[in-house]
Amino acid sequence: MDEDAELMLAFGRGDEAAFDRLFARWGSRLLGYLQRMVSDAATAEELLQETFLRVHRARTRYRADSRFSTWLYRIGTNLALNELRRPRRQRPHASRDDEASPVALHAAGSAPDQLAQARQGAAELERELARLPERQRVALWLAAVEGFSYAEVAETLATTEKWVKSLVHRARSTLAERLPAWSGSDGAPRPTRASQRQGDPEEGERQRR
Amino acid sequence: MSEDERRHDEDLSASIDGQLDPRREAELRAELAASPQAQARMRALSRVDEALRPLPETPVPAGIAEAVRGRITDDLARRRRLRLRWAGGAALAAAAPLALLLILPRVGGEPPLEVASSEPGGSRPELEVVAEEAPAADAVEDLLAEASEEELAIALDYEVLADLDWIEDLELLERMADEQAASGGAEREETRGEQG
Incomplete structure (x- = not known):
């Protein structure tokens, strides 16, 4: 357990x-x-x-x-x-997107131009994420970022693993097409995420650094 | 893209997530070794993850933990009040006709209620007061008293997992069984809709 x-x-x-x-x-x-x-x-x-x-x-x-x-x-x-x-979402407070954006102050410690570039890339990614259909967004985030297995994503969305596989793939494929300029790597295929699963959040946090 | 190509592409994505069975993973690796095109596609899909992974954590703003505690305290107090109210009104409720509460769709805040009684002039005023402060609590208590353990578990899970502050609708337990039975079909419908 x-x-x-x-x-x-x-x-x-x-x-x-x-x-x-x-x-x-x-x-x-x-x-x-x-x-x-x-x-x-x-x-x-x-x-x-x-x-x-x-x-x-x-x-x-x-x-x-x-x-x-x-x-x-x-x-x-x-x-x-x-x-x-909800038909018209009523937000209890004014949006604090600008000040509390997930991309704010990321990459602290980088050179100014790198910092600006990282912010711009992250902001672009956040925008494209937001454009995905909601269930694709959920499935991709849970599988790719939170390290959920497809079975766990299926449980979360009350759907099938087969459908989750399709949702994740469509989301990933869409983002790959919309943001072709992403690089920042040597392009080598990454190792699978199986070793990153089984959810110790603190361990996950370490891996994200 | 043909169906076979789509499935192959989905497998590349599932490989990134570590979700292929070992046999298919080995097959895919062999295909990748022999196909520069597949390698390029794998790189393109993998770059999405490489971009997602460094997205920053979202620190919880100061005061949120305290706000959660405050809401829990309020929630517990509210439920305690309802239980006391129900206990106090039990004798009246036993003598009164069963009231029917129709809950209109919520549009923010507490749902508006319409209260009717099967016996005109019976307990309606009392129930209206209850309804203003505690949506459908008495009616829910009536209903839950009659519910089987299985129905109760379904209803409570529904409350936790869905967007209901209380088990507000007298018809809820009846609908639960229907929804459970229909959920497979509805899910398939939704799936087809989203696919299209």
Whole structure:
């Protein structure tokens, strides 16, 4: 059983500190994901709060039959998809995209021109991500960034692995076509992500650095 | 792109994600070694991941953890009030006719409610007051008291996983069974729609 599942079960038994630990471990990653889903910092923060509120409500009913992260992201994903389907999304606060953009202040420590270039490339990528159909966006992010298996993405989206494979591929293919200028590598095929899976968020964070 | 080419392309993508079975992965690697075109395609798809991976983390702004705690405290208090209200109104409810609450679609904030009673002049005013402060709580309590464990589990999961603050609709449990039964078909429909 993964550490998060153990924390969640401990929380279900009344250990409130376990809830705080789960928030500390997953809050930032989930917020980043939600922000990419709804393209609005303030709405993503609301959804983050709502997700953890629901985690709290469900504390005694959590069963560790899947990874905690799969369950957590399923709640967050459903809330985000519902938010996106509202006829006219009413945002409780003004958008803070400019100041709280995920691309802000990235690549600190680089030379100024590299920093500017990195910001521009990241901003372009964020825009293209936002243009993807929502389920493609979810599937690609969960598989490519969060390291979910296709089975876990399928569980999150309540669909089949076969369909997830198609969603991820279409998203990846679209981005490859829209942003052909991306390089920044020697072009060698990357090793598979299997070794990066099994979800210790802190380990994932280390790998992203 | 032919169907075979599309499947091959999907396999390249699945290989990047480490999602091919070992036999297919080995086949694909052999194909890649022999095909500069496939190598180029693999590089193009892989560049997407190379661009996604360094996207920065999103730090949780100060105060969000406290805000979550505040909402939890409010939520617990609200539920406690509802339980007390229900306990206090139990005798009245036992004597009163079963009320029917029709919940209109939510448009932000609390859902508007229409309350009707099967016995004119019965408990309607009381229920309206309850409804204003606690959408459908009494009716839900009635319903949940009658629900099987399986229905209850489905309803609670629905509340957690979907966008409902409370199990608000008297018809919800009935719809649950229908939705569960139809979910396979609806999913397939959605899948077809998105594919198109």
